[in-house]
Amino acid sequence: xxSKRSNLATQRLxxxxxxxxxxxxxxxxxxxxxxxxxxxxxxxxxxxxxxxVTFDGVFECDGKSWVVPAFxxxxxxxAVRFAPPHIGxxxxxxxxxxxxxxxxRRPALAIHVDAYRGRNELLKxxxxxxxxxxxxxxxxxxxxxxxxxxxxxxxxxxRLPWSSFRQLTADRxxxxxxxxxxxxxxxxDEAMMEPKWANEGGLPYFNIDFSRxxxxxxSYADRRIKHLVDSGIVPVIVGGWGRPQAGGRSTLQQVGxxxxxxxxxxxxxxxxxxxxxxxxxxxxxxxxxxxxxxxxYVKQIDPMQHPMxxxxxxxxxxxxxxxxxxxxxxVAIGHEGLQTADATLQLLRKCRExxxxxxxxxxxxxxxGHMQTNFADIQRYVFWSLMLSGAxxxxxxxxxxxxxxxxxxxGIEPIYDWTTWDEGMHYPGSTQLGKAKQLLxxxxxxxFDVHSEWTDxxxxxxxxxxxxxxxxxxxxxxxxxxxxxxxxxEPGINYKATYIDxxxxxxxxxxxxxxxxxxxxxxxxxxPQDWVLILEATGVKLLSKKTG
Numbered sequence: 317x318x319s320k321r322s323n324l325a326t327q328r329l330x331x332x333x334x335x336x337x338x339x340x341x342x343x344x345x346x347x348x349x350x351x352x353x354x355x356x357x358x359x360x361x362x363x364x365x366x367x368x369v370t371f372d373g374v375f376e377c378d379g380k381s382w383v384v385p386a387f388x389x390x391x392x393x394x395a396v397r398f399a400p401p402h403i404g405x406x407x408x409x410x411x412x413x414x415x416x417x418x419x420x421r422r423p424a425l426a427i428h429v430d431a432y433r434g435r436n437e438l439l440k441x442x443x444x445x446x447x448x449x450x451x452x453x454x455x456x457x458x459x460x461x462x463x464x465x466x467x468x469x470x471x472x473x474x475r476l477p478w479s480s481f482r483q484l485t486a487d488r489x490x491x492x493x494x495x496x497x498x499x500x501x502x503x504x505d506e507a508m509m510e511p512k513w514a515n516e517g518g519l520p521y522f523n524i525d526f527s528r529x530x531x532x533x534x535s536y537a538d539r540r541i542k543h544l545v546d547s548g549i550v551p552v553i554v555g556g557w558g559r560p561q562a563g564g565r566s567t568l569q570q571v572g573x574x575x576x577x578x579x580x581x582x583x584x585x586x587x588x589x590x591x592x593x594x595x596x597x598x599x600x601x602x603x604x605x606x607x608x609x610x611x612x613y614v615k616q617i618d619p620m621q622h623p624m625x626x627x628x629x630x631x632x633x634x635x636x637x638x639x640x641x642x643x644x645x646x647v648a649i650g651h652e653g654l655q656t657a658d659a660t661l662q663l664l665r666k667c668r669e670x671x672x673x674x675x676x677x678x679x680x681x682x683x684x685g686h687m688q689t690n691f692a693d694i695q696r697y698v699f700w701s702l703m704l705s706g707a708x709x710x711x712x713x714x715x716x717x718x719x720x721x722x723x724x725x726x727g728i729e730p731i732y733d734w735t736t737w738d739e740g741m742h743y744p745g746s747t748q749l750g751k752a753k754q755l756l757x758x759x760x761x762x763x764f765d766v767h768s769e770w771t772d773x774x775x776x777x778x779x780x781x782x783x784x785x786x787x788x789x790x791x792x793x794x795x796x797x798x799x800x801x802x803x804x805x806e807p808g809i810n811y812k813a814t815y816i817d818x819x820x821x822x823x824x825x826x827x828x829x830x831x832x833x834x835x836x837x838x839x840x841x842x843x844p845q846d847w848v849l850i851l852e853a854t855g856v857k858l859l860s861k862k863t864g
Contacts, residue, residue: 344408344425344426344427344428345427345428345430346400346427346428346429346430347429347430347431347432347433347434348400348401348402348403348429348430348431348432349399349400349401349432349439349440349442349443349591350399350400350432350434350439351397351398351399351589351590352397352398352399352589353395353396353397354373354395354396354397354398354408354425355389355393355394355395356371356393356394356395356396356410356419356422357392357393357394357419358371358392358393358394358412358417358419359392359417359418359419360392360414360416360417360418361391361392364527364528365388365394366388366527366528366529366578366582367527367578369412369413369414369417370385370386370412370413370581371385371386371394371396371410371411371412371413371419372384372385372386372396372410372411372412373386373396373398373408373409373410373411374408374409374410374411375398375400375406375407375408375427376406376407376408377400377402377404377405377406377407377429378402378404380402382398382619382620383411383617383619384396384397384398384585384588384589384619385581385582385584385585385588385617386410386585387534387582387585387586388529388531389531390531396410396585397585397586397588397589398589399443399589399590399620400427400429401442401443401456401620402429403429403430403431404429405426405427405428405429406426406427406428406429407424407425407426407427408424408425408426408427409422409424409425410422436545436546436548437548438455438545438548438549438550438591439591441455441456441457441459442455442456442457442591443455443456443591443592443620443622444456444461444550444591444593444622444623445623446623446643446644446674446675447460447675447762449673450672450673450674450675451673451675451706451708452675452708452709452762453623453644453675453708453709454762460761460762461494461709462494462709462753462756462757462761462762463494463495463677463708463709463710463711464492464493464494464495464709464710464711464712464749464750464753465493465494465495465496465497465550465552465679465709465710465711465712466488466493466495466496466497466711466712466713466714466717466746467497467680467683467711467712467713467714467717467718468484468496468497468498468717468718468720469497469498469499469503469504469554469598469718469719469720470499470503470504470512470718470719470720470727471484471496471498471540471717471720471737472498472499472500472515472536472537472540473503473512473513473514473515473720473727474514474515474516474536475512475720475722475725475727476720476722476737478516478539478540480722480737480738481540481543482543483738483741484717484737484741485543485544485547485549486547487741487746488549488746489547489548489549491746491747491750492749492750492751492753492754493549493712493746493750494548494549494550495549495550495551495552495593495709495711496544496549496550496551496552497552497554497595497679497711498540498541498551498552498553498554499553499554499556499557499598500520500537500541500553500554500555500583500587501520501554501555501556501557501567501579501583502556502557502561502567502571503557504557504559504561504598504599505557505561505728505729506561506728507561508524508561508567508570508571509521509523509524512727514533515533515536515537516536517530517531517532517533517534517535517536518530518532518533519533520533520534520537521579524570524571524575525571525572525574525575526571526575526576526578526579527575527578529578529582534582534586537586538586541553541586541587541590542590545590545591550591550592550593551587551590551592551593552592552593552594552595553583553587553592553593553594553595554595554597554598554627555576555579555580555583555594555595555596555597555614556568556571556576556579556597556598557597557598557599558597558598558599558600558601558604558605558607558626558627558629559598559599559600559601559604559629560604566604566605567597567605568597568600568604568605568606568607568610569604569605573605573606573609573610576610577610577613580596580610580613580614580617581617584614584617584618588618588619588620588622589620592622593622593623593624593625594614594618594622594623594624594625595624595625595626595627595646595679596610596611596614596624596625596626597610597626597627598626598627599627599628599629599648600626600627600628600629600635600636601628601629601630601635601636602635602636602637607626607636608636608637608638608639608641609638611624611626611636611641611642612638612641615641623643623644624641624642624643625642625643625644625645625646625679626642626646627646627648627679627680628645628646628647628648628679629648629649630649631647631663631666631667632645632646632647632667633667633670642674643674643675644674644675644676644677644708645667645674645675645676645677646676646677646678646679646711647660647663647664647667647676647677647678647679648678648679648680648681649663649680649681650681650682651681651682651683651686651687651689651690652682653682653689653690653694654694654697656681656682657681657682657694657697657698657701660678660681660698660702661701661702661705664676664677664678664702664705664706664707665705665706668705668706675708675709676706676707676708677702677707677708677709677710677711678698678702678707678710678711679711680711680713681698682694682695682698683713683714683715683718684712684713684714684715684740684743684745684746685714685715685716685733685735685740685743686713686714686715686732686733687715687732687733688733691743691745692743692744692745692748692819693791693845693846694745695712695745695748695749696745696748696749696752696818696819696846697790697791697846698710699712699749699752700752700776700788700790700818700846700848701776701788701790703752703756703761703778704764704766704776704777704778704786704787704788705766705768705776705778706765706766706778710749712745712746712749714735714740714741714743714745714746715732715733715735715740715743716733716735716736716737716738716739716740716741717737717740717741719732720737721734721735721736721737721740722736722737723736744819748818748819751821752818755816755821755848756786759784759786759850759852760780760784763780764778764779764780764784764786765778765779765780766778767779767781767785769803769804770785770787770802770803770804771787771800771801771802771803772800772801772803774790775787775788775789775790775800776788777802779851781806782806782809782853782856783852783853783856784850784851784852784853785802785811785849785850785851786848786849786850787800787802787848787849787850787851788818788846788847788848788849789841789846789847789848789849790846791844791845791846792844793844794844795844796844797840797841797843797844798840798841799837799838799839799840799841799849800837800838800847800849801835801836801837801838802829802835802836802837802838802849802851803835804833804834804835805829805833805834805835805836805851806833807831807832807833807834808831808833809831809833809853809856810828810829810830810831810853810854810855811828811829811836811851811852811853811854812825812827812828812851812852812853812854813825813826813827813828813829813836813838813849813850813851814826814849814850814852815838815841815842815847815848815849816847816848816849816850817842817845817847818846818847818848819845824842826838826839827839828854829851836851
């Protein structure tokens with residue numbers, strides 16, 4: 317769609333990244349939150365542009381400014397991407413680290429930003445931020461965001477074809493996933509510069525200190541990252557794996573701090589205009605290199621201040637002690653079934669008790685089918701125990717998907733399992749967690765508080781007093797049909813009680829509690845498995861359903 321305004325050259329940009337023509341338009345017309353790309357030519361040629369010079373786009377509106385790193389396309393050509401966060405009139409200039417480069421003296425461009433009119437929920441509601449109560453995520457317009465991510469660590473690699481990437485995206489979107497954790501940099505469990513890193517354009521860099529970039533790699537990575545955004549899914553971008561790889565040293569130690577800073581500046585330049593979340597490093601910790609210093613750099617140069625964390629292989633405050641720069645905690649401590657599930661729960665509770673408050677979630681635990689373990693019952697237990705203990709969301713993972721396994725190439729050595737990505741895609745846990753997310757969203761989960769006092773040990777409870785109670789009763793003995801006991805019902809409040817089957821999400825109404833208050837003993841469960849018990853106050857206009 318094009319719009320003409322007197323003699324001004326204008327362009328309407330509706331998809332999340334459009335390219336402004338390389339000639340200098342007098343006026344650019346775009347919509348709020350929509351990423352656009354402006355390409356420009358350096359007036360000078362540099363031997364190694366990725367190292368020898370930096371360019372920034374400087375955007376100003378109503379006294380606010382955003383300094384956006386530019387990225388090198390090739391030759392003398394550069395680009396800057398920006399998604400204007402506000403409606404209004406912007407000016408746009410280019411800044412260069414080399415004062416003799418004439419591009420920095422180019423006149424400012426004018427940008428007119430109108431309200432977004434599209435249907436992409438991420439662009440409609442705005443980029444993510446931390447909520448005022450520091451317990452969950454929300455969009456910039458205040459709409460709550462219940463994080464349900466899938467783990468695609470190696471899915472930028474070319475062994476997962478582009479058609480398969482799109483198929484997997486469509487499956488996860490249909491099931492209710494709204495975030496994807498994906499590595500754009502050194503992969504886990506692989507030596508530096510492994511050929512397996514390559515996508516259709518080759519490896520991301522030509523040397524180990526990341527001083528010679530391969531723009532073709534990132535051009536193909538762009539296509540996949542953009543496709544997630546176009547599908548309404550948040551890319552959660554990991555800058556590289558943190559723990560020691562083949563060779564005995566971590567990626568940060570091998571690349572060097574300067575190289576990783578270049579890498580992160582490039583990631584911010586390419587993807588900071590999208591509604592993304594940053595994970596600075598996977599399994600990062602102080603004894604694997606200066607991850608804290610790198611994290612401060614990332615926060616400093618990110619003009620949009622996207623939520624940022626690191627993927628912690630232990631207590632986050634022990635792994636990287638200089639911890640204040642992170643916006644939320646992501647715990648990730650293993651795959652040993654119920655043992656890992658319970659250890660993760662204890663660590664999440666510990667993190668939630670700290671001051672200042674932060675959202676906390678599990679970023680890796682008990683991948684479904686991983687090493688032929690952790691099937692759907694474990695997925696349900698991990699999800700419900702953490703969510704009703706105050707998690708801000710949850711990250712799922714499945715064998716075959718996280719390592720981008722295809723037939724004949726499992727994508728990792730030593731081989732954990734031979735599951736392929738399309739086999740892992742159909743594991744039932746992903747469907748069950750997607751429906752669990754939808755159930756919580758229907759009852760305004762963002763208003764919930766943890767209420768362990770509402771039920772007995774070994775069960776999990778959260779909700780809103782006098783309004784809604786969620787109780788998760790884990791699977792017990794094979795012949796155990798006994799119901800849950802719900803403590804401390806408020807006098808004068810009558811609740812309608814329902815069992816929800818967390819496998820099929822069939823509802824089994826079990827009557828009303830009565831207004832006398834005190835304890836309520838739910839009747840026998842329909843079958844000896846795990847159950848979700850919902851108590852919903854009757855005759856009350858639910859806060860959760862008004863604003864959830």
